Amino acid sequence: MKDNADSRPFAPGAETVLTHGGRDPSAQHGFVNTPVYRGSTVIFETLADAEDARIRYRYGRQGTPLTDGFEAIVTQLEGAAGTVLTPSGVSAISLSLLTCLSVGDEVLITDSVYEPTRIFADTVLKRMGVTVRYFDPRIGAGISSLLSDATRVVFLESPGSLTFEIQDLPAISAALEDRDITIIIDNSWATPLFYTPLALGADIVVHSATKMFVGHSDVMMGTASANDRHMDALRATHRTLGLIASPDDTYLATRGMRTLGVRMREHERRALDLAAWLNEDSRVTVLHPALPDHPDHAIFKRDFTGSGCLFSFVLPPAPREAVAALVDHMALFGMGYSWGGFESLILPSRPARIRTAVPWTDQGNLFRVHVGFEDFNDLKSDLASGLDRYFSTAGM
Ligand SMILES: *Cc1c(COP(=O)(O)O)cnc(C)c1O
Numbered sequence: 224m225k226d227n228a229d230s231r232p233f234a235p236g237a238e239t240v241l242t243h244g245g246r247d248p249s250a251q252h253g254f255v256n257t258p259v260y261r262g263s264t265v266i267f268e269t270l271a272d273a274e275d276a277r278i279r280y281r282y283g284r285q286g287t288p289l290t291d292g293f294e295a296i297v298t299q300l301e302g303a304a305g306t307v308l309t310p311s312g313v314s315a316i317s318l319s320l321l322t323c324l325s326v327g328d329e330v331l332i333t334d335s336v337y338e339p340t341r342i343f344a345d346t347v348l349k350r351m352g353v354t355v356r357y358f359d360p361r362i363g364a365g366i367s368s369l370l371s372d373a374t375r376v377v378f379l380e381s382p383g384s385l386t387f388e389i390q391d392l393p394a395i396s397a398a399l400e401d402r403d404i405t406i407i408i409d410n411s412w413a414t415p416l417f418y419t420p421l422a423l424g425a426d427i428v429v430h431s432a433t434k435m436f437v438g439h440s441d442v443m444m445g446t447a448s449a450n451d452r453h454m455d456a457l458r459a460t461h462r463t464l465g466l467i468a469s470p471d472d473t474y475l476a477t478r479g480m481r482t483l484g485v486r487m488r489e490h491e492r493r494a495l496d497l498a499a500w501l502n503e504d505s506r507v508t509v510l511h512p513a514l515p516d517h518p519d520h521a522i523f524k525r526d527f528t529g530s531g532c533l534f535s536f537v538l539p540p541a542p543r544e545a546v547a548a549l550v551d552h553m554a555l556f557g558m559g560y561s562w563g564g565f566e567s568l569i570l571p572s573r574p575a576r577i578r579t580a581v582p583w584t585d586q587g588n589l590f591r592v593h594v595g596f597e598d599f600n601d602l603k604s605d606l607a608s609g610l611d612r613y614f615s616t617a618g619m
Pocket of ligand 1: 311312313314337380384409411412430431432433434443444445561
């Protein structure tokens with residue numbers, strides 16, 4: 224981004240960063256977008272150049288002008304010291320944990336965490352000799368009772384992307400004050416447009432860029448951004464592990480970023496409308512932190528400036544046939560993993576199977592909904608028919 228012609232200090236708003244950040248047409252013959260640099264080898268002119276560590280581009284694994292541009296956008300939005308790109312959200316999560324943990328250390332993880340994060344911790348981290356403990360997502364300042372001398376990392380995901388508990392990051396951060404403990408948080412749901420956890424005490428923010436940043440269900444990518452204290456270690460571990468995002472995927476992710484602002488606001492409005500409509504049905508329990516009756520609504524309102532495209536609802540207990548009757552015959556809502564694209568999705572899930580710290584006691588059937596950009600009345604009638612099929616199959 225260029226400075227103002229008169230060089231007045233200029234702090235661009237988030238949507239200006241999204242549209243103008245990380246690109247320099249004057250360096251690309253005037254073309255608006257930075258092209259894909261598809262490369263491994265970089266040719267040095269002289270031996271002196273080959274030995275000059277200050278030369279930015281030395282080998283494909285160390286990034287290109289395009290990856291630098293995308294990283295710059297995320298860095299600026301998150302208020303971070305820097306960002307690295309990884310081939311998936313899960314690799315951004317594993318990278319961040321591996322950056323901070325060694326044998327004998329302990330990590331505390333919210334019980335509401337994305338299941339593959341839990342699987343990484345329970346397999347690779349445990350095998351490395353790291354103690355893994357899960358905690359009540361609503362623990363807040365109570366986390367101090369779980370800390371030991373070995374605790375090195377607290378891992379949050381707010382809200383949990385299946386059950387939508389909000390974690391009280393400022394209270395958790397205050398409880399860790401003066402201890403050498405790193406807070407890592409998965410911010411995929413809110414994006415930095417609606418939540419900037421580094422400003423509230425987190426140290427490293429990870430994203431499944433696959434979801435909102437890419438926005439079109441066609442790329443896998445992750446990002447990890449850190450504050451000053453952790454950026455060097457994060458970047459060094461990223462290089463050592465060789466986690467490089469593909470240039471073509473980085474191009475698509477950068478393109479997705481340009482419209483993130485309008486997409487987030489539109490997703491927010493639609494998800495809230497659909498959630499509020501479902502909430503009117505007394506048989507339906509809606510899990511959406513922006514609804515005033517959500518148990519964490521006060522924390523949500525205090526810390527977030529908006530809400531995402533994804534929420535869940537729980538229907539009264541009924542046999543599997545009722546779940547199948549709902550999801551097998553949707554006209555528009557697709558059944559599949561991931562979210563953040565233009566198309567609506569619905570996914571049944573059973574949190575009770577996953578939880579270990581706080582048992583999930585609701586016996587009902589949970590459905591996670593991603594609200595896309597189809598005609599809103601079409602979406603409503605699709606879901607209304609699905610609910611009718613559920614209740615009639617269940618004999619309710
Ligand atoms: C999908 C997801 C991830 C993992 O991202 P991938 O890009 O699929 O590896 C991490 N966290 C959350 C909250 C997600 O929804």
